[in-house]
Amino acid sequence: MINMITTILYALLAVVSLAYLADYLLAWNDDPKEPPRLRARIPLIGHLIGIIVSGPSYHSVIRNDETTEIYTLGILNYKLYTSVSTRLLPLIQRQSRALSFRPMIQTVARKWGDANDETDRLFRETDLITEFSHVMKTSLAPGPQLDEMNMRMAQRALVDLDLLLGDGKDKKIKLLEWARFAITQASSCGVYGNQHPFLDDKVYEAFWAWHAHLSAHISGINFDILSHGYHARAVVFAAHAKYCTSIPPDTSSLFLSRWQCLLSSGLSVSEASKQQATLPIGMLSNTVPTFFWTIYEIFSRPALLSSIRSEILTFAITTSGPRHILNLTNLKTSCPLLLSTFQETQRTRHIHAAIRKVTTNTLLDSGKVLLKEGNYLQMPGHAIHYSQSIYGPTARDFVPERFMDPNLKRGGADFLAWGAPPHLCPARQFAATEILILVAMLVVRTDIHPAEGAEWEEKPGLEFADPVTVLNPKRDVEVVVRVRGEKEGRWEVEMGDGSRASRVPLASG
């Protein structure tokens, strides 16, 4: 028995020594111009464990001083260069071919969109990706096409609010579950038209079941032996195949131009419809948690709730008898506290690390920094959003008015909630408008409290497994929604004067 324990201990010692040796040897070949390595306590896989366990705050934990702008995390034989610098960001953006987003899009097409070999080749070897990004940017830019999408989305948002509040009675709901439902329905009406695939409960359930497996599918670390995730995806694929055989006339220019781009690039109809089925991932994954936390931050602060309520009532709503009309132009442009609170929620909750592949040896910062081909570069927004040198001594606090300060020009490299050019989220106007509408309606029409006399938890647990820019809560929050009697009646939305030109003045531009 003692012999066996001794053998096991020796074996363990040998494994640990080998791991340290391998870690040391892998660093041996580093070029002096490469960003310095930050060592993990556990060799080879320590950083991977750190990222899984600590999530977004890992980069703040591991970084030993605020002056380090870029460093290297070694994970097995890969180097994950990590830039936490607003100064380096524009230099990185300028090298968007060498530090490329394209491999990420190709991986999404293959792993989530089930691209066959020919589709995979088209994504890798032709201009499809450039064209695809271009049509998305164009169709989602402010203008008549976006106005149409926004109006369908807003009308559907009102339907779900009336379903929740119409009878004037208190409702006990799970906040995340309701947010998911309302955002899915409203976004889908905007993007697919009123007869969209997610009206079918089975497709709706299947999408969110697939969503729970997205990280596993893309990373290849998949413990789903019974393939529940892939079965759910098959339901979403089938619904898109059906929708694509007869695309309705009220579909968005976004959906249609993507479809035409895929077909004209040479994809077969069945392959193109599978790629279209990945659209709701981008459309819903981040809008749902961003909406959820905006509600959470506002309703858990009674004074803030009251100020935002009177701002919306004064500037964005007109009432005549039982008719209440929400003016979208005024909501977007004349409710600065609401907009600031929304953006502060994004700043404090953002955990996305934009990842780029280094496709060729690349020099940055007048040749001072070398990034070697085949490795990856990440830019965790969290480290920038929490930097005191950028956001001052209150960087770690939630300051609802922060983005109202006229002297504080936040944007570009300082505020990364929507990414950074040339890959700034093309749908930011659509998503921001949707969240502002739903939040405004809840603020004006309801009071929301945690159920059973509970308090709003200050730091609820977070779900690290989802591939999102804002994490979902680990546990849903049960709340009581109480209708405010004075705002009962018939609710409508109108575009408002100059709506076609108006956009939400986001800090990201």
Ligand code: HEM
């Ligand atoms: C609050 C909601 C949203 C947030 C916070 C968000 C955030 C982001 C971010 C950070 C990126 C850049 C990714 C990177 O550089 O790694 C991005 C890109 C993208 N987003 Fe969004 N997004 C949201 C909603 C949407 C919606 C509703 C859609 C579609 C209808 C969408 C479609 C896209 C697309 C297609 C890209 C890729 C752009 C490109 O290829 O350059 N997003 N988004």
